[in-house]
Amino acid sequence: MEIVKDIVCPQCGESQKYRLYTSVNAQKNPxxxxxxxxxxxxxxxxxxxxxxxxxAYPFVYMDNRAGYAVCLAPGGNGNPxxxxxPLRGYVKRRVKNLAELKEKILIFDNGCYDVAIELMKxxxxxxxxxxxxxxxxxxxxxxVEEGKMEFAIFLPRTxxxxxxxxxxxxxNQSQEVLRTLDFAEPNNFATVDARLAKRIIEDYxxx
Numbered sequence: 001m002e003i004v005k006d007i008v009c010p011q012c013g014e015s016q017k018y019r020l021y022t023s024v025n026a027q028k029n030p031x032x033x034x035x036x037x038x039x040x041x042x043x044x045x046x047x048x049x050x051x052x053x054x055x056a057y058p059f060v061y062m063d064n065r066a067g068y069a070v071c072l073a074p075g076g077n078g079n080p081x082x083x084x085x086p087l088r089g090y091v092k093r094r095v096k097n098l099a100e101l102k103e104k105i106l107i108f109d110n111g112c113y114d115v116a117i118e119l120m121k122x123x124x125x126x127x128x129x130x131x132x133x134x135x136x137x138x139x140x141x142x143x144v145e146e147g148k149m150e151f152a153i154f155l156p157r158t159x160x161x162x163x164x165x166x167x168x169x170x171x172n173q174s175q176e177v178l179r180t181l182d183f184a185e186p187n188n189f190a191t192v193d194a195r196l197a198k199r200i201i202e203d204y205x206x207x
Contacts, residue, residue, distance in 0.1 A: 012049040020055065026063035026105075036061065037105065039098045061101060067091060068108045071189050072101050094189040103140045110144050115183065116174035117141050117149075118197035124151060124164060125194075132156070144168070177204050 007018045021041075024032045035041040042054040056074040063069075068091040075096055093114065095101050107114045121139040129137055135156045142150040147168050152161035181203055190196075 007044075007055075009046040009049060009051050010053075011051040012046060014046060014048040016047060018044055018055065020057050021059050023060045023062065026061070027065060033061075033105070036098065037102055039102060042098065056097075061105070062087075062090075063105075063108065066108055068093070068104075069189075070095055070101055070104050072096075072098070091185065092187075092189045094191050099140060100193075106143065107141050110141075112141070112144070112149075112171065113175065113178075114192045115178060115196070115200070116171055118192055118194065119174035119177060119200060120149065120166065120170055121151065122194060122197040122201060123170070124166060125153070128153060128164065177201075180204065180207065 001022045002019050003022060005018050005020060006015055008015050021029075021032065024036065024041075026033050032041060042056050043052070044055045045052050058071070058073045061070045061072065067089065069087050070093045072095055091108070093104055095104060104114060107117055121141070125137045125139050129135060132155060137156075138154040140152045140154075140161075142152050142163065144150075148165040149168060149171060150163055150165045153164055154161050177200070181200065183200065
């Protein structure tokens with residue numbers, strides 16, 4: 001569903017129309033899905049002076065075929081937009097930026113479970129961090145290929161990521177951890193991130 005709004009360019013003052021979307025359906029809006037994967041769905045450029053801005057706003061991404069929905073709430077603030085379609089039985093997530101939304105799409109479209117992926121990312125970043133004086137790292141799932149899972153690792157003061165791969169067996173081990181803990185899929189929109197992974201690992205170490 002889209003909404004057309006009038007916006008005024010902060011540089012030249014020209015009033016223009018801007019389309020924003022309250023929901024994006026993977027099957028009905030494949031072009032919008034691609035703009036999410038390209039991280040361009042928020043892009044806006046003034047037709048008069050060429051001023052560029054990213055117009056971040058909340059919306060819901062849904063994939064009815066794969067059975068998941070993701071609420072994007074920029075910055076993690078405010079209440080997520082509620083989807084208009086029944087979501088009983090869907091995996092439901094909440095993210096705070098386009099990079100996180102893109103990652104969820106890549107994870108679920110590859111048939112993976114994001115909670116297990118977060119456990120993998122925790123282990124991977126712990127190992128990599130030792131070589132960078134325990135610097136803060138950001139890891140994003142990239143793809144599954146030839147029995148390996150690839151992750152994009154963003155290092156401090158480095159704009160381009162470095163890529164690290166790990167065996168699919170590590171993913172299977174992460175799933176086993178969740179089974180051991182009887183981890184239950186949340187009913188509501190859940191934030192599945194590094195904080196959750198840390199709590200799960202602490203619970204597992206205490207079993």
